[in-house]
Every structure is written in C-alpha cells, then in structure tokens.
Amino acid sequence: MPNRGDRGGSKTRARIADVASELFLERGFDDVTIAEVAAAAGVSKVTVFSHFERKEDLLLDRLPDVVDIVHTAIRERADDISAVESLRQAALALAEKRHALSGLGGDLEPIMRTITASPALIARLRAFGYEIEMGLAAELDADAGFDGDSTLAAALLVAAYRTVAVETVRRRLAGDGLDDLAVSHRQRLNQAFDAIRLATG
Template sequence: MAKRGDRGGAKTRAHIAAVATELFVERGFDDVTVAEIAAASGVSKVTVFSHFERKEDLALDRLPDAVGVARAAIRDRPDGVGVVEAFRRTALALAQEQHPLSGLSPAGEPLARTVAGSRALISRLREFEHEIEAELADELESDARFSGDSELVAAVIVAAYRTVAVATTRRRLAGDDLDVLVAAHCERLNAAFTALAAAW
C-alpha cells in the first residue's frame, strides 16, 4: 500500500481512480474489469491493487477522506461546542462548498448515477457506513470532552446524515436544480442536527 505522504504514490492513485471513474461512467461499473482499468491507466493490475483493496474502492476513492473529515470534526471542535454541533458545522460547510464529499459537486452527477445503478457499489457504501460509525465511536471514546454512549451517538449521526444525503441524491438524479438542491440539503441538515442536539 502506498504511503499517503508519498507524492508519487498519491498521484498514481489519483490517476488510476480518475481513469476508472471515467470508464465506469461511460460503460457501467459491472462492465469494466480491473485489467481494463490497469491498461487504460498505464499500470499493472498489481499496482492497481497496491492502491485499492477492491474494485469498488476505485469508484468510491474519496471515502477514506470522509473518515479524516469526521474525525477532525470531533478533534478540532472549539471548547464549548458539542459533537452534534461540530458535525452540523462540518456538514454544512461541505455542502456550501459543494465539496465532492457532500455529493453536491457540479461534476458529480454522472458518478452518482453510476453508483445508484450498481448493487456492488451500493453494498460498499453500506459497509462504509458501519466503518465510519466505528471510526467515530473510537474518536469519541478517546475524547476527554465527550461523555456519553459513543457508539450510539456515532450511529445516530451517521444515520441522520445518510438520510439527508440519500434524499438529496434522489432529487439530484431526478433532475432538480443544483442551487435549489444545495439550499434544501442544508435546510434538512439543520433540521436533522437540531433534533439530535436536543437529545444530546
């Protein structure tokens, strides 16, 4: 596995992911092989798998970034700001920036359609929900400022965000105007996290 600090490795990883995404969008996830991705990227299959554990991760290569963002929301929050409020601020900032992790980037619709059309990719996203819940629970458990049930809080935060994100994605794929959708997404995030803040 290439180290994150290895610039050459990071560039290779990004290049492979970009090529793979283009092929997936063009032909569909299930109809593209890793061998074809390797050939189009100018690398070997061994190199592909040195950067990505599975084919699904080629399409969802930003998921590891989400773990870092979520951990940072907890770790870097100012004193006096609760965990739920920290996540509200982070989620709203990503949405307003139309960051790729928000699902609202202007160029993200073709990939969203590809993911929605693949059972394998949807299954991988569901697995990731459990992975990020565990990461959040671990971060909360080690946070001296937090007192409460770390697993429960992590689970409800992920569930709330997933509910909003899925609804937003469906509306986007249905053709809703992106600017209108960003505003609606932020409104629903505020409503969801206000409800959670009242509980904690």
C-alpha cells in the same frame, strides 16, 4: 498504502481512479476488469492494488475522505465546541463548498446510474456506512469532552447525514435548482443536528 505526503503516489492514485471511473461509467462497473484499468492507466495490477484495497474503491475513492473529515472535526475542534457541533460545522462546510460528499457537487447522474446497476457497489456503500458508524462511535467514546451514548450518537449522526445527502441527490436528479437545493440541504442538516443534540445530550 502509499504515504499521503507522497505527491507522486497521490498523483498515481488520482490517475488510476480517474481512468477507472471513466471506464466504469462508460461500460458498467461489473464489465470492467482490474487488468483493463491497469492497462488503460499505464500501470500494473500490483500498482492498482497498492493504492486501492478493492475494486469498488476505484469508483468510490472519495469515501476515505469521510474518515479524515470525522477525525479532524472531533480531534481538532476548539475546547468550547462539542463534538456534535463540530461535526455539524464540518457537514455545513461540505455543503458550502458543494463537495461531492454533500450531494451538491459533481456530475451525479452517470455515477448514480453506475452504482445502482452494480450489487457490488451497493454492498460496498452499505458496508462503508457501518464502518464509518463504528469508527465514529470509537472516536466519540475516546473523546473526553463527550459524555453521551457514543454508539447511539454515531448511529444517529450517520443515519441523519445519509438521509439528507440521499434526498439532496434525489432532488438533483429530479431537476431541482441547485441554489434552492443548497438552502434546503443546509436547513435539513441543521434540523437533523438539532434533533441529535437533544437526543444525545
């Protein structure tokens, strides 16, 4: 994996992801090969796999951002802010920015159509949900300021965020107005985090 500080490497990774996404959305994920992505991006297959561990990550390239967001929220929070509260603030910040990970940003219909048509992509999303849950539990377990049940808290946090984001995506695809939906999204996030705070102490 290239160093994140490598601007040239980052540009190459972004170009490969953009080219791959365009091909996947046009033809379907399962009908596009890595060789075709490499050729269209003007790189070798080796270069593709030096930036992406698996084919699914070419389309779901925003998923690693979740890990960085979680790590930053827990490790770099102020001393007077709990881990759960810091994660709430991070989630609300994504909504405020209308980040793609919130479900409030991006062109959702083509990518959702592509994902739902591919068992491999669906499986990768499920696997990532488990990975982020285990990673979050480990972060909480290692955090001196968190004295609750880290496994339970991680499971509740991941499930709550997924539920809110999925509902936001569903309503966007159904045609709900984005401004009203953003308000509802924030309200549901706060309700979820309030419940988690009570459940985990």
